[in-house]
Amino acid sequence: MPTTAPICAPATPPVPSAVALVRVSGTELATLLAPLLTLPKPRRASLRTLRWEGFQERALVLFFPAPASYTGEDLVEFQVHGNPLLVRRLVERLGILGIRLAEPGEFTRRALLNGKxxxxxxxxxxxxxxxxxxxxxxxxxxxxxxxxxxxxEARQALAPWVARAEAAVDYGEEEGILLNLLDLKTAFEPIRQRFHVEQSRSRAARHIQDGLRLALVGRPNAGKSTLFNALAGEDRAIVTEVPGTTRDVLEVRCEWRGLPLRLFDTAGLRDSVDPVERLGMARVRPVLEGADLVLHLRPTQDPAPDPVLLAALAPFAGKVLEVRTFADLAEAPGVAIAAHRGELDALEVALKDRILGGLAPDACLGALATQRQVDLLDELVRQLDLLADLEPSCPPELPASLLQGAWGLLARLTGEDRAERTLDELFSGFCLGK
Known part of the structure; x- marks a missing residue:
């Protein structure tokens, strides 16, 4: 049973501002808040004077009675002056009135538990x-x-087949209930195909949601900093003709051609006696380990890759993409760019192919995108693929088990099967007033 113990929290950051918002949710708020104010009529912004132990504040107050509120409970919002000390004192006063501070995401958690x-x-x-x-x-x-x-649509199609499969297992012999596997496969093939499409979209959406971690590596003067600046849209890295200019890992978050990026410009990899340069090169490996894709920048005029660089990249071969730089100086196969001239179309195509499976970012709109969702969708696709591969002569227990598994996964995906651990992980990422 959802708790209705009253909670409160600031819903705006604790910084000086024109207005700050404090939320309260629970039951019997009119009685609890009576020492502070008389609640206004529902859904009407009203100016009220709040008084308590030496403090006085004029606040705009809104009251949303249950169940027609964000949380499904009585909800009161105080719009006060955006002084962090004032907000803190108001929250302390609410605590004295018996309204505890909310946990992160508790307002939204209550909205979920109350069916809002x-x-x-x-x-x-x-x-x-x-x-x-x-x-x-x-x-x-x-x-x-x-x-x-x-x-x-999948739930509507799945429900009668789950019931039929269970009946065939439990009462098939006594009642003559049979499960026609051919009809089942025919009915589920369009759903299975749609799930495969959504699986591809979700994997791409997951990368967009997190941001693509791209590490730029190469020998000194391979064009790493030039590309770094071109993708970032500003001069963040120093570009000179002197080898070894970049001594440390530079990082920037940006959006480039619809792709959220987390870029890492690294020190040029080569044999060096300079202790500072060697320290910078030592910091490259952790960056490569955490990257979604490693761009190995190699100038078109280089006849062959540097063996030192190839050895450093060998453990990450599965996520290395060679990019030929200075394509305006010489022709080169594969992904060729000229970052100093803004010629980066080949790189855009390669990134969307390797990371997004060839999809455009806009094609991922509406797709499931959290790791939890992607994992459950992957398992759903696996269950449906196993169902499609069953032999017609198999016992009904096999399709029944797969159908029940798919039904349970759908329930976990939509939240009908509410595991507390899942909810704890989700709402821990919210702010207090949400």
Whole structure:
């Protein structure tokens, strides 16, 4: 049973500002808040004077009675002057009145438990608040509309077959209930194909949601810093003709051609006696380990790759993409660019192919994007693929087990099967007032 113990929290950052928002949610708020104010009429912004032990504050107050509120409980919002000390004193006063400070994400958690929104909506809200680029913002907004239609269709198609399969296992011999596996496969093939499409979109969306971690490596003067600046859209790295200019790992977050990027410019890899340069090169390996993709920049005029560099990249061969730089000076096969001239189309195509599976960022809008969602969708696809591979002569227990497994995975995906650990992990990423 959802708790209704009253909670409160600031819903705006603790910094000086024109207005700060403090939220309260729970039951019997009119009685609890009576020493502070008389609640206004529902859904009408009213100016009230709040008085308590030496403090007086004029606040704009809104009251949303249950169940028609964000949390499904009585909800009061105080809009006060944005002085962090004033907000802290107000929250302390609410605590004295018996209204405890909310845990991170507790307002949204109550909304979920009270049926005001689904788990997928809550996850989309968390990602919306955390978005750092336009593409991430649009990705989260597209997922905020509730349960996707393809999941609803899958549930409607799956439900009667789960019941039929269970009946065939439990009463098949006595009642003559049979499970026609051919009909089952025919009915589920369009769903299985759609799940494969959504699986590809979700894997790409996951990379967009997190941001693509790209490490730029190469010998000194291979064009790493030039590309770094071109992708970042500003001069963040020093570019000179002197080898070894970059001595440390530089990092920047940006959005380039619809791709949220987390770029790492690294020290040029070569044999060197300079202790500072060697220290910079030693810091490259941890960056390569954490990267989604390693761009090995190699000038078109280089006749062969540097053996020292190849040895350093060998452990990461599965995620290394060779990029030929200074393509305006000589022709080269593969991905060839001229970053100093803004000629980066080949790199854009390669990134979207390697990381997004050839999809454009906009093609991922509305796709499931959290790691939890992607993992569950992968397992759902596996279950449906196993179902499609069953022999017609197999006992009904096999398809029944796969159907029940798929049904359970769908319930976990949508939040109908509410594991406390899943909810704890989700709401720990929210701010206090959300």
């Amino acid at each position: 929104q689904g788990l997928l909506e809550a996850e989309a809200l968390r990602d919306l608040v955390a978005a750092e680029t336009d593409t991430q913002l649009r990705l989260a907004q597209a997922r905020a509309g509730g349960l996707p239609s393809w999941i609803q």
